[in-house]
Amino acid sequence: MPGHLEIIVALALIALSALLSWKKRQQLEKPLLIGALRTLIQILLLGHVLTWVFANKTLVVVLIVSSIMTVNAGLQSLERIKVRHAGLLLDNLVAITLAIWPLALVGSALLHARPLWQVDTFLPLLGMLLGNTLSGISLGVDYLNSELKERREEVIAILALGATPAEATTAIRNRSLKIALTPMLNSLASSGIVSIPGMMTGQILAGGAPVAAAVTQIIVMLLIATGTYAGSYLAVTLSRRKKFSSEGIPCFG
Amino acid sequence: MLRVRELKLLNDHTVSFELAAGESVVIQGANGSGKSLFMKSLTKLVPASYAEYTLDGIPAASLRTELLRSKLLYVPATSLIPSGTTVGDFFQTAFRLEIYKGHYPIFSYSQYVERWGLDVQDVSLLSTGQRQLLTLLRALSLSAKVLFLDEPTANLDASRTLEVEALLLDWQRRTGGSLVMSTHSTAQAKRLGFRVVTLKLL
Numbered sequence: 001m002p003g004h005l006e007i008i009v010a011l012a013l014i015a016l017s018a019l020l021s022w023k024k025r026q027q028l029e030k031p032l033l034i035g036a037l038r039t040l041i042q043i044l045l046l047g048h049v050l051t052w053v054f055a056n057k058t059l060v061v062v063l064i065v066s067s068i069m070t071v072n073a074g075l076q077s078l079e080r081i082k083v084r085h086a087g088l089l090l091d092n093l094v095a096i097t098l099a100i101w102p103l104a105l106v107g108s109a110l111l112h113a114r115p116l117w118q119v120d121t122f123l124p125l126l127g128m129l130l131g132n133t134l135s136g137i138s139l140g141v142d143y144l145n146s147e148l149k150e151r152r153e154e155v156i157a158i159l160a161l162g163a164t165p166a167e168a169t170t171a172i173r174n175r176s177l178k179i180a181l182t183p184m185l186n187s188l189a190s191s192g193i194v195s196i197p198g199m200m201t202g203q204i205l206a207g208g209a210p211v212a213a214a215v216t217q218i219i220v221m222l223l224i225a226t227g228t229y230a231g232s233y234l235a236v237t238l239s240r241r242k243k244f245s246s247e248g249i250p251c252f253g
Numbered sequence: 254m255l256r257v258r259e260l261k262l263l264n265d266h267t268v269s270f271e272l273a274a275g276e277s278v279v280i281q282g283a284n285g286s287g288k289s290l291f292m293k294s295l296t297k298l299v300p301a302s303y304a305e306y307t308l309d310g311i312p313a314a315s316l317r318t319e320l321l322r323s324k325l326l327y328v329p330a331t332s333l334i335p336s337g338t339t340v341g342d343f344f345q346t347a348f349r350l351e352i353y354k355g356h357y358p359i360f361s362y363s364q365y366v367e368r369w370g371l372d373v374q375d376v377s378l379l380s381t382g383q384r385q386l387l388t389l390l391r392a393l394s395l396s397a398k399v400l401f402l403d404e405p406t407a408n409l410d411a412s413r414t415l416e417v418e419a420l421l422l423d424w425q426r427r428t429g430g431s432l433v434m435s436t437h438s439t440a441q442a443k444r445l446g447f448r449v450v451t452l453k454l455l
Contacts, residue, residue: 154333156298157388161395162323162352171335248318249297 011036053119062117066126070097073130077235080138083145091238092137099231100129107223111216125220128199132184132224133231140180140232141239147172148243148252156250165244173240180232184225191221254431255295255325255399259304262290266452270295272399277425277432279442282452288435289330291452292401296327323352326397330404332388336377340366343376344391358394360424365390369413382408389417393424400424402434406441418445 014036018029053061074093104126105116113121148155158168191197199220203213243252254274261267266287280288294301297318306313313321347353366372371387373379385408392400406414421432436442442449
């Protein structure tokens, strides 16, 4: 099993990248190093937390850990959204929770977990779903909010004709969802041809049978696709609502 | 017909205003005096507060916002149009809306589209003045009671300006509706002979 030495070697590679970026004045050294450090700390911590969770397999523990993961996902979803409105965090949290928790339970059922909230199935599933949905939500809501600000006059011109807020923003909403889903759609298309999906890689590296790993991966990918669509749809819809008063008066930009 | 008391605009101006059925007015005032804001506030396109706002005696707040906007139609000075929009799309943008279900254009705009050379593949590439003409033609073909025209001839040459004025007066005669238009041209205000309302800078 790899240990401290191996991690240090892997870190050295990032350090080299950062050095090159610094030499060439690309200003990527800071994000590279901070990102590497975050991964190191977060994943190490995760390993320890999971060890503890696996030792205390009660529903309460699963609920607590799941809630912390969900809130973290909500907080992170804000990071990439440039134009933010009041209540955005709550909107994103609602979207993430409604879209992901039921799916993680369905996934556990499909992977024959008993009980459904069994930690070693439910938590990894929840984690993967959260990570992917979160990126869809950030992309979609970021695009929606900036487009509404940028194309304010265009939207107002359609509203002026007597369009409902939904009608006036249909085109922007649709483009936001397209953008939210693009990375996921790309990964659906390229997985297995260009890349070996991360979870499958992990399972194979850990000595699992490739076909069994493939079946699990397919189920997970389809769940991720569903979660990204549902989460982005919900988040974009909630954000769009916040951009109009109850009377339908636009309040963006 | 339209009555608003102590309408507080976003620029902190307070305006009271009354419009009789079929009456038309010209709004004048320096840049930044709130002519556009005034019209956008009455058509609920920007937030504003008021002591009283009624249409035919009915509180404006009790009307569906979309219905109010289709009756009190705000026509912007410059229209931003998404690229790739054809003339057909441009008019359909309005007639496809739920509120115009079963409505047909009350005005045959196509002769003017042709006469003014607006019949192009992508109307977003037209000049500012040409887009303003298209926006105006679309407004005239809908079934509004009041047209709020934001400097409708600001980007037009002298002869088009006269043509547009004639079209507007014709619309007023045909439909019995009201025109509320802002302009910086005193000559235009005189020509039209409407009541003049002046907004003052604070």
